Amino acid sequence: AKRFDLANYSQMQSSDIASHGGLAVCLPSTTRADIVEMMPKPDVVFIDEVRQVLSSLAHSEYCRTADANAGGVYERLKQLITDARTVIVADAHVDSRTLKFLEECRPGERFQIIIAEPQQVNRAVEFRYGSSKRVKNSIIGDIEIELTGGGRVWLACESKKLAHAMERYFTDLGYRAIAISAETKNKDAQAAFLLDAEQSSLAFDIVIASPVISSGLSIEHRGAPHFTLVAFLGSGNAITPGDSVQQLARVRYVDRVLVGVMHNNLPHGVIAEQVINGRSEALTLQGDRVNPTPYDCLVVELQADQANGRAGFAAGLYWLLELEGWSVQRGSFGDHEAEIGVAMDADRQARVDRLLSAGSHLVAAIVERLRTVRTAHSIPASERRAQIDNLEIQLEAARIREALGVQRLLPDDIELWDEGRLLSKLQRFMDFFSLGRLQPSSGLEPFSELSLRAARRKLYAELFAGYDIAEPDWLTPEAANIILDRVMINPKLYAACGIVGMKYATGFTDKSDGIVPLKRPVHAVSEVKAILARAGLGAIGKQSRVSQMGSNLVNTKGPNCDKSRVRRYSTQGLALMHDLARVWHETQIARSDLTREMPISIRQLKRSLREVAAWIRHAVERRMVYCTKESC
Numbered sequence: 083a084k085r086f087d088l089a090n091y092s093q094m095q096s097s098d099i100a101s102h103g104g105l106a107v108c109l110p111s112t113t114r115a116d117i118v119e120m121m122p123k124p125d126v127v128f129i130d131e132v133r134q135v136l137s138s139l140a141h142s143e144y145c146r147t148a149d150a151n152a153g154g155v156y157e158r159l160k161q162l163i164t165d166a167r168t169v170i171v172a173d174a175h176v177d178s179r180t181l182k183f184l185e186e187c188r189p190g191e192r193f194q195i196i197i198a199e200p201q202q203v204n205r206a207v208e209f210r211y212g213s214s215k216r217v218k219n220s221i222i223g224d225i226e227i228e229l230t231g232g233g234r235v236w237l238a239c240e241s242k243k244l245a246h247a248m249e250r251y252f253t254d255l256g257y258r259a260i261a262i263s264a265e266t267k268n269k270d271a272q273a274a275f276l277l278d279a280e281q282s283s284l285a286f287d288i289v290i291a292s293p294v295i296s297s298g299l300s301i302e303h304r305g306a307p308h309f310t311l312v313a314f315l316g317s318g319n320a321i322t323p324g325d326s327v328q329q330l331a332r333v334r335y336v337d338r339v340l341v342g343v344m345h346n347n348l349p350h351g352v353i354a355e356q357v358i359n360g361r362s363e364a365l366t367l368q369g370d371r372v373n374p375t376p377y378d379c380l381v382v383e384l385q386a387d388q389a390n391g392r393a394g395f396a397a398g399l400y401w402l403l404e405l406e407g408w409s410v411q412r413g414s415f416g417d418h419e420a421e422i423g424v425a426m427d428a429d430r431q432a433r434v435d436r437l438l439s440a441g442s443h444l445v446a447a448i449v450e451r452l453r454t455v456r457t458a459h460s461i462p463a464s465e466r467r468a469q470i471d472n473l474e475i476q477l478e479a480a481r482i483r484e485a486l487g488v489q490r491l492l493p494d495d496i497e498l499w500d501e502g503r504l505l506s507k508l509q510r511f512m513d514f515f516s517l518g519r520l521q522p523s524s525g526l527e528p529f530s531e532l533s534l535r536a537a538r539r540k541l542y543a544e545l546f547a548g549y550d551i552a553e554p555d556w557l558t559p560e561a562a563n564i565i566l567d568r569v570m571i572n573p574k575l576y577a578a579c580g581i582v583g584m585k586y587a588t589g590f591t592d593k594s595d596g597i598v599p600l601k602r603p604v605h606a607v608s609e610v611k612a613i614l615a616r617a618g619l620g621a622i623g624k625q626s627r628v629s630q631m632g633s634n635l636v637n638t639k640g641p642n643c644d645k646s647r648v649r650r651y652s653t654q655g656l657a658l659m660h661d662l663a664r665v666w667h668e669t670q671i672a673r674s675d676l677t678r679e680m681p682i683s684i685r686q687l688k689r690s691l692r693e694v695a696a697w698i699r700h701a702v703e704r705r706m707v708y709c710t711k712e713s714c
Contacts (some may be wrong), residue, residue, distance in 0.1 A: 086104070086106065086128075087102060088102050088103070088104045088105055088106040089102040089104070089105045089106065090106055091105055091106060091107035091108070091111050091117065104124070104126075105117070105120075105121060109135050109138060109145070109155060109159060110138075110144075110145050110146060110147050110150075110155050111147060112155070112158050112159070112162065113147050113149050113150035113154055113155055113158045114147055114148075114149055115149050118149075118158075123162075123165040123166070124162065124165075124166055125166060125167045125168065126166060126167065126168045126169075126170070127162050127163060127166040127168070127169045127170070128169075128170045128171075128172075129169075129170070129171045129172070130171075130172050130173075131172070131173055132171040132172065132173045132176065132180055133173045133175055133176055133177060133180050133324075134173070134296075134324075134328075135159075136179070136180055136183060136380075136384070137384055137388070139152055139155065139156050139159075139377075139380065139381060139384065140381050140384035140385050140388065142381075142528075142530075142531060151528070152381075152528070153377050153528045156377045156380070157377075160186075160187050163184065163187040163188065164187045164188060169184070169188070171184070174406075175324055175402075179380075179383065179384075179387075181193075183380070186376070204337055204409070205336075205337050205338075205339055205407075205408040205409065206337060206338060206339065206408075206409050206411070207339045207340075207341055207403055207408050207409065207410045207411070208339070208340050208341065208411060208412075208413035209341045209343070209400060209403075209410050209411065209412055209413055210340075210341065210342045210343070210412070210413040210414075210415060211342075211343045211344075211345075211396050211412075212344070212345070212415065213344065213345060214317070214344040214345070216415055217315070217342040217343065217344045217415075218315065218342070218344070218420060218422055219415075219416075219418050219420045219422075220342060220413075220415045220416055220418065221313055221315055221340055221342035222248075222251070222418065222420040222422060223416050223418025223420065224311075224313075224340055224416070224418075225237065225252075225288070225311070225313055225340075226255070226418070226420075228310060228311045229252070229255075229257055229287055229288065233310035233311055234286075234287055234288065234308050234309045234310055234311075235287070235288045235289075235309065235310070235311045235312075235313060236283075236288075236289050236291070236301070236309045236311070236312045236313070236332065236333045236336070237288060237289065237290045237291070237312075237313045237314070237315070238290075238291050238295075238312070238313070238314045238315075238316075238326070238329035238330055238332075239290055239291065239292055239314075239315050239316065240292075240293065240315065240316030240317060240318075240319065240320050240321050240326070241292065241293075241316075241319075241320055242261075242263035242264060242265050242266075242292045242294075243426065243429070243430075244315060244426075245261040245262070245263050245290045245291070245292040246261050246263065246265070246266070246429045247422060247425040247426040247429050248261065248288075248290045248315075248422070248425070249261035249290050250425040250428060250429050251420070251421070251422055251425035252287070252288050252290075254425070257287040257288055258285065258286045258287045258288070259286060259287065259288045259289075259290065260272065260275060260286050260288075260289055260290065261290040261291075261292070262275060262276065262289070262290070262291050262292060262294060262295055263292035263294055264292070264294045267294065268467035268468070268470045268471040268474075269467065269468075269471065270464050270467065270468075273463070273464075273467055275289075276299075279299050279301060280300075280301060280302065280303065283301060283303075283308060283309075284303075284308050289309075291329060291332065293320065293321050293325060293329065295329065295332060296321075296325050296328040296329050299332055300332065300334060301332055301333040301334065302334050302335065303335065307335055307336075309333050309335075309336050310336065310338070311336065311338050311339075311340065312330055312333050312336045312338070312339045312340070313339070313340040313341070313342070314326055314329065314330055314339075314340070314341045314342065314343075315342045315344075316342075316343065316344070316395070317343065317344035317345065317346045317395065318343070318346050318348065318391075318392040318393070318394075318395025318396070318399075319346050319348065319392065320392075321392070322388055322391035322392055322395070322398070323391055323395055323398035323399040323401075323402050324391070324402065326395075326399055327399070327402050327403065327406065330403075331406075339408070340413070341399070341403070343395065343396045343399060346392070346393070346395060348389070348392055348393040349389075349393060349583065349584055349585030349588050350390055350393035350394055350588065351390065351393075351588035351589055351590055352386045352389045352390055352393075352584055352587055352588050353386065353587065353588065353589050353591075353597060354379075354382045354383040354385075354386040354387075355597065356574045356577075356587045356588075356589065356597065356599075357382050357385070357386060357574070357577075357578065357587050358374055358378075358379065358382050359574060360574035360575050360577055360578030360579075360587060361374075361382075361529065361530070361532075361534065361578045362374070363572070363574075363575050363578070364534040364537040364538075364575060364578045364579050365529075365532060365534070365537070367536075367537040367540060367541075367575075368534065368536035368537040368540070369536075370523070370532065372529055372532065373529075374529040374530075375528070375529065377528060378528055378529035378530050381528070381530045382530055385530075389584060434493060434496050436475050437475060437478060437479045437482070437491060437496055438479075438491050438492075438493070438496075440475050440476045440478075440479035440480075440491075441476055441479075442480075442483075442489065442490075443476060443480060444480060445477065445480045445481055445484055448473055448476050448477045448480055449477065451473060452470065452473045452474070452477065455469045455470055455473065456470060479491060481502075482495060482496065482499045483495075484669050485499065485504065485505060485508075485662075485665070485666050485669070486498065486499070486662065486665065487662075487665030487666075487668075487669070504618070504662070505666075506580075507616065507617060507618035507659075508618065508659070508662055508663050508666050509535065510538070510580065510581070510616055510617040510618070511617045511618050511619070511659045511663050512663050512667065513535050513538045513539045513542055513617075514542045514546075514617045516539050516542075516543070517663055517664075517667065518663075518667040520533075520535055520536055521533075534578060534579045534580070537579055538579040538580065538581060541575070541576060541579055541581055542581065544568065545565060545568050545569065545576075545581070545613075546565065549561060549565075551614075551619075551653045551656075552653065552656060553652075554652045555624070555650035555651070555652055556650075556651070556652065556653070557607065557610060557611075557621055557623075557650065557651035557652070557653075558649075558650050558651075559606065559607055559649075561610075562606035562607040562609070562610040563606045565606070565610050565613075566602070566603065566606040566609050566610065569581075569582060569586065569609075569613075570602050573586035573587070573599065573600060574586065574587045574599075580616065581613060581616070582609075582612070582613060582616075583612070583616075585600065586600055587600075588600050607649075607651070611651070614653065617659075618655060618659045618662075619653055619654065619655045619656065619659060620653070620654035620655050621651040621652070621653060621654060622651065622652055622654045623649045623650060623651040623652075624649070624650060625649045625650075
């Protein structure tokens with residue numbers, strides 16, 4: 083907004099757009115009713131980091147507003163690009179998908195493409211790849227040496243957990259440290275930093291940035307460089323190589339870079355076509371005939387690309403850094419022993435303590451209060467940020483209490499919650515045993531988000547037909563092989579429904595562009611145990627000796643013994659998951675009843691009408707209904 087002298091969407095008044103001649107806005111907020119009204123068809127549209135903007139459509143949890151879901155944001159983006167007189171996009175890594183999308187928005191138009199050669203940045207990158215402990219110790223050791231020598235460090239971390247632990251670790255060593263993450267952005271120091279990072283960063287010995295800072299921020303310190311080293315720690319479990327390059331490039335002038343990449347075990351080779359076909363077959367299995375729209379196909383392709391980028395994170399990051407013109411060399415490991423584990427444990431315990439001490443308010447009351455505080459600009463900014471931070475902790479605690487059916491939280495409850503992962507396990511467990519009644523689809527969800535739980539229930543029943551997992555010692559190598567063979571009949575279908583992991587939707591293309599699917603895993607028992615674990619269940623085993631002959635004919639000694647060792651497994655956690663599923667299901671029913679009894683507000687009514695309009699548009703695209711010009 084400052085660079086182009088435009089109105090800032092987060093602080094604007096309706097008169098600001100006219101006086102500035104335009105508006106700087108994030109993609110989701112272009113769907114806001116007031117912005118649509120004030121700027122229905124801009125003459126000029128400029129999109130910075132266009133590939134990253136397009137990729138954000140794959141994250142429906144935050145690519146949305148009160149006025150539109152991710153599908154609506156996609157439609158608004160297409161409309162802006164199609165209707166504008168001039169469109170300018172910029173990105174250092176524009177790919178073929180981005181160009182294809184632009185061509186679809188402006189068919190028949192000839193684009194002018196300007197390719198800028200990478201500037202010679204003369205950045206020397208020391209690249210280290212290995213186990214988590216080894217990489218962390220090595221990078222932290224070098225950072226400590228840098229700080230001891232009077233240097234200043236910008237450290238980019240893949241996760242907020244690691245960023246917070248690093249802040250605690252270096253603060254305990256006596257350095258001025260600050261961590262910037264989505265969780266800390268409401269604190270005064272972090273908010274001030276984000277308002278003016280160029281100036282605020284001078285107050286710190288080390289700045290630890292989570293992926294919340296990946297673009298839109300530039301540290302230049304012209305004439306008075308502050309930072310002497312840029313470092314990175316990550317594994318690809320949460321971000322792609324392109325994201326990490328963006329993180330490393332925030333400080334423009336530093337020519338020494340340390341990159342530490344830790345192993346990950348993510349499946350490589352996720353094929354978008356396999357995912358789409360799997361979802362289509364699952365929807366057909368449960369009686370829904372829904373065809374994917376261009377938006378749905380784009381989302382699945384983006385998600386597949388991101389999954390594959392994370393799986394090949396180390397190689398992808400190495401290649402991208404070389405492409406940027408950086409001088410990359412494999413680095414050596416030192417023998418430094420950092421106590422980062424202690425810092426991570428302390429940070430985790432501090433969060434647990436906050437959850438345990440949170441109030442006993444209901445979820446609905448906290449959500450309403452949070453909505454009020456976020457829009458209450460009469461409250462001083464510092465106080466408002468503190469209230470939001472406190473309310474977010476209260477909200478998480480309330481959701482844990484609600485899911486577990488407890489009045490007061492204990493440390494074991496928070497561990498069981500597993501940062502919200504328990505809910506997906508509960509849903510799979512209920513589908514495993516066909517517990518509870520499924521809510522019918524509203525028909526408004528995009529293809530990539532439609533619930534497949536009805537199909538999953540049918541598949542669980544077929545997969546474990548003939549086996550009672552409540553019986554002791556039911557899981558044997560023979561049973562595991564039979565169950566795995568059933569999965570391998572159509573692995574992409576089971577992956578689409580979440581019964582197995584995404585590695586079952588992987589493969590590769592042969593010379594004739596045909597899809598060669600995943601090979602059958604070797605260890606069947608491990609695969610079945612993983613299926614159970616996804617439903618919140620464990621498997622405890624014991625080993626026994628089984629005779630191949632009658633007991634009186636057995637040779638029980640020597641290398642030619644007629645007895646073989648067989649490991650049998652029993653299911654663990656059935657009673658606990660049954661109790662949790664019952665409580666959680668009753669809570670959902672109560673919430674549903676309460677929602678039906680609540681009077682609808684004008685805002686909710688307007689949103690409902692917009693969703694109906696969106697449903698009609700998607701229904702026409704999917705050929706669920708047919709419209710003539712006259713009837714529409």
